[in-house]
Amino acid sequence: MPELPEVEVTAQSLRDQIAGATFVGWKSSGKRLRHPMPRQVLETLKGQPLLAVGRRAKYVLMEFSGGWLAAHLGMSGAMRCCAPAEPSVLHDHLRLQFCSGEGLPVDVVFHDPRRFGSFQWIDRTKLNGRDIGTALGESAVGMEPLGTEFNGDYLFAESRGRNVAIKQWLMNGQVVVGVGNIYACEALFSSGIHPARKAGSISRQRFAQLAQEIQTILSQAIRAGGSTISDFYAPDGRPGRYGQSHQVYGREGEPCPRCDGASGATGATIRRMVQGQRSTFYCRLCQR
DNA sequence: CTCTTAACCTGGACGC
């Protein structure tokens, strides 16, 4: 499920429902996630207010006075808010219990069948003013694509001398964060750039369009509640509707919406290829 | 340093 739009939608919904509430307790399934559960920290957080909920890269950040509880949804993770009485189901791995100002209890449940997700504690004092992305991992150090400094000139400058395929370069998180398999495919299609083209061979002008498409597509996806492929839901239970807007992702064999639209018979069908063990969907005529 | 590959997990879809 989770690329930038899905994580952002998750963070926004959590903020609406539990920001300002007091953390009162937690329960774990005992199953190991990508990182060991920060049990000690969770104990010390009991009784503390949740100051804010934010996002950096693909991490949901729950801020407390001493630092941030950073959640990653991995490949199949999702959060849901529910009443304490609602029982846990298979693959519910962490239940965070909150109590609002009015004394109303709300639980946040992390559900993740594949267990590629994680919870990490980022200590405010150890961070020492650095970008929190540097403490989260290699995939979180790049620039936020929806920030004001992100543009084609930045991508152009960073890409010089890079021989890796543009799609893998976009997805690795070291230059720009949050762009995963779905949105990399979609942005490259909208920009007319072939996914296998070497990053260093792309012109400044084409990067200007790519940066613009990335921002437009991510923004629209957030507004649509993200993309639900099979099992993503926002914490309020709503699925994402952006999958309906996918032009190429998951559409192998369908007519290309640009060159083989309803009008003509001369266009191509969407193809699938594998790059870095991930499926890439593209149009061989529209993307060069 | 750059780039590629294998591994971490579970479950659903499909072919025989």
Next chain:
DNA sequence: TGCGTCCAGGTTAAGA
């Protein structure tokens, strides 16, 4: 019904 294969939104340690 069952069994084998392939596929899935991500990340990163290890290898070349």
